[in-house]
Amino acid sequence: MAPLITYHPFKGIYVLLAASLELARMPLWVVKYVTSYGRQNPKYTFKQAFGTRFLYAFLQHVAAIQFTTPLPLTPGAEKDRFITISPASSDFYKGPLDSNPDVKPTTIGATWYPAALSASVDKRNVTVVLHMHGGAFVHGDGRTEGTGYLASQLLKHSGATHIFCPQYRLSTLPASATSNPFPAALQDTLTSYLYLLHTLQIPAANIIISGDSAGGNLILSLLRYISDHGADVGIPAAGGAFLWSPWVDLRDSTTDNFSRTNSNYSTDYLPPNFTIWGSHAYAGPAGISSLNNPYISHLGKPFKTATPIFMNTGGAEVLFFDDVKCGEEMAAVAGNRVTVDVEPDVPHDILLVTPFLGFHDAVARCAKRAGEWWKNVKTV
Structure with a gap:
């Protein structure tokens, strides 16, 4: 690496x-x-x-x-588990995904777990988790060092046969036309989903779209995009969605007031300047007023989706209150199937950070509940 x-x-x-x-x-x-x-x-x-x-x-x-994560398009330690993905036809990137003339879909890399999906495998017998990593839109890459533990837990407990982790473009500061602001990461999320659908011919019902923290935000945005534009451009709804401590509202994260006035601030590890960095970088040249965009901040803006959602959050994390409220708002929309799952006494995004913090038992419980939820979804 x-x-x-x-x-x-x-x-x-x-x-x-x-x-x-x-x-x-x-x-x-x-x-x-x-x-x-x-x-x-x-x-x-x-x-x-x-x-x-x-x-x-x-x-x-x-x-x-502002440490940066390099995003080379070479295999590195992942070897044949790493691939590159070219963007789909421009016809698929509509509305919010075509809202910034300086941000266009591009080639990205991605890592498979436990191995790359073979073209000879009967796709009807696989369940692929498309997972977008966390890191406040400014950090992370989906490779083994950062995401390997999370992938191993989902493979062990969720019922998935393969995990697919793209390294979407990260936003940077100072903001500029080339700093990868919104909608760069969301374009890459759609590119990854279309790759599974079109290139690998995996049935949408066999795909779980998943994300932790900022990645959870991207998955909610993808769900919203499919709801708004999927029928027009021919993008089917995924079979299910896992959201792990999703960052559902960036508007409050532009100052340190959100974290320092949060009753879970002392039990979590998220410092205010980390989310401030991420929210300003993702907003880019458009400025923080753009964070009110429903494709960036989801709280208070529920929408209808055909994809069942499993939303997990930690009872001791600063995003707990927003996550529960957002989940309840989404569940209140007629026709939506949303499960809000709370693991008490854990901080933010334990699936990602447990190798450092030691919440292994809690991670196993969360992943097992997600797996049981997915079994029930498939039987409906």
Whole structure:
């Protein structure tokens, strides 16, 4: 894998100072979290409490110097599990996906788990999870180092035979015509779905579209797009959708008020500057007023979808309240099939970060419930 940090002399100085500061703090964290009384949540283990605090500090510094994730279109460590995908015909990218003349569909990479889907396999006997990774639209790539654990849990418990993780374009700052603002990531999400449908000829009923955090936002946006434009351009609804701690409203994340006034702020690892970075970068040159777009912020804007939805959120994460409210709004739409699933006493997006934090039992429970939900969906 390419290095996480894009080198710059001033960034190097910052990294040295930040590392020194956090190393000095670590003994204090050990003392504080050695008993349950000092932990963010008394039900956290020492590893979970320490890991949550460490991850908060790490993401805070990542956002401070805006570390970038390289997105090469070469296989790397993934070897033959990595492929490239070309965009579909421009006829499929309508409305919001054609709203910025500077942002056009492009070739992207993607990683298969546990192996690339063979062309000779009977597609009627597979279930593919198309998973869009989290990272606040500014971080991550869907490759094994970051998404391998999540993929392994879904393969083990959800009933899927294959997981397909694209590396969609990431947004950057300063905002510009080439900084990959909205709708770049959403275009890549549609490109990935159309690849499964058209190139691999996988029946839509055998595809679960899935996403964690910012990736969950993209899946909701894809569902909305199919609802609004699918019939016109011939895009069928997916068989199901998994949403893992979806970031459903970017409007409140442009300042630190949302996080710091949230009653779950102390039990989560999301620092305010990380989501501020992501929301401003995804908005791009259009500015933060564009975050009110229903294809970016879904809270308060429910829509009808033919795809059943399983929405999982953590009871100790800052997005918990928005997730539950959004799920209830979607469930209230006539004809929608929405299950809001809450795992108590866990922070944000545990499927992604548990290798660092140690919420393995909770991840297994969530993935198993998703698998049971999918079994029930298929029998309806």
